Amino acid sequence: MKYIILGAGGLGSVVGGYLADTGQDVTLIGRQAHMDAIARDGLEITGPKGDFRIRDRLTLATHPDQVPGEHDYLIVCVKSKDMESTLADAQDLVRRVGTVLTLQNGINKEPRLEAWAGPGKVVGASTMEGATLVAPGKCINPFTGPATAYFGELDGRITPRVEELARAFTAARMSAKAVDNIKQVTWEKLVQIGLASSWSVSNLAGGDFYFIDGITVREGAESYMQIGLELLSVYRALGYEPQDFYAPMTQFRDLEKGSFDEGVALLMAWGNQLKAANMKSRTSMHVDFTRGRKLEVDEIIKPFIDKARELRIAIPTVVAAYRTIKLLDHYLK
The missing domain is CATH 3.40.50.720 (NAD(P)-binding Rossmann-like Domain)
Incomplete structure (x- = not known):
């Protein structure tokens, strides 16, 4: 071909x-x-x-x-x-x-x-x-x-x-x-990308940090967990249930099995596995920020804010991350 x-x-x-x-x-x-x-x-x-x-x-x-x-x-x-x-x-x-x-x-x-x-x-x-x-x-x-x-x-x-x-x-x-069900795959991927991007840029931008540097710290994992739960609330309101199409990068079903603290512990364990494998990576939005490029914040995060507003769902942590990233994006070329 x-x-x-x-x-x-x-x-x-x-x-x-x-x-x-x-x-x-x-x-x-x-x-x-x-x-x-x-x-x-x-x-x-x-x-x-x-x-x-x-x-x-x-x-x-x-x-x-x-x-x-x-x-x-x-x-x-x-x-x-x-x-x-x-x-x-x-x-x-x-x-x-x-x-x-x-x-x-x-x-x-x-x-x-x-x-x-x-x-x-x-x-x-x-x-x-x-x-x-x-x-x-x-x-x-x-x-x-x-x-x-x-x-x-x-x-x-x-x-x-x-x-x-x-x-x-x-x-x-x-x-x-x-x-x-490619449309559901697309939305669930957006949950994962929106989660990883909004979390990494709003928490790790400005330093020489990788994904594993934040997810292995309890407060970082707590922030990641909270954003994930808010994005999943929008995803479910659209009529979808998590399928973890991209496991192990997505672990939505496992994260929701237990309590908030159990989900945080799972995230930290996953992060330590990535660290042990020396998987030092950044999201594409984080890479764009480190290179001074405009960010795809309106393509990746804003769709959830628009849907949440339409469906009357509160996602305050996501909104706060979006505002922080939009501020950073304002000064990028």
């Missing part, structure tokens, strides 16, 4: 690199320095799956206009804030790709794609694969899990194309499933 990765930063490069390394034809569209480094030295990916230097089956470009021919899948991996300008530049690709999907965070990503490509071309997708671009040509894949990607039709069907995506990702070291 032929794939285009539109926005080959950290996640796009890891996904595209693994797909190419297992026999798929992949075109990466990314920044000039990154593409130049890959052309010269190959794409380097390091992490718990091993260390890889990928050269074969990679075509490199810095703009969609440089990509000729027809392709099976277009995977959009740019940040949500860059979506409109990126798609405007890629208008010529619409007629030359069979299926379009995005691995972005958020719940409005597929409607935005449908407005651009048409509803028949868009499928739902979600991933929790960790990825950071640390230097041109070099990425880390700091964490993974038993299931790191899900694909499904937006109307709830499982079709050959989403099954093909799941097979390709699984073969490429990214265990994936085709599902009939």
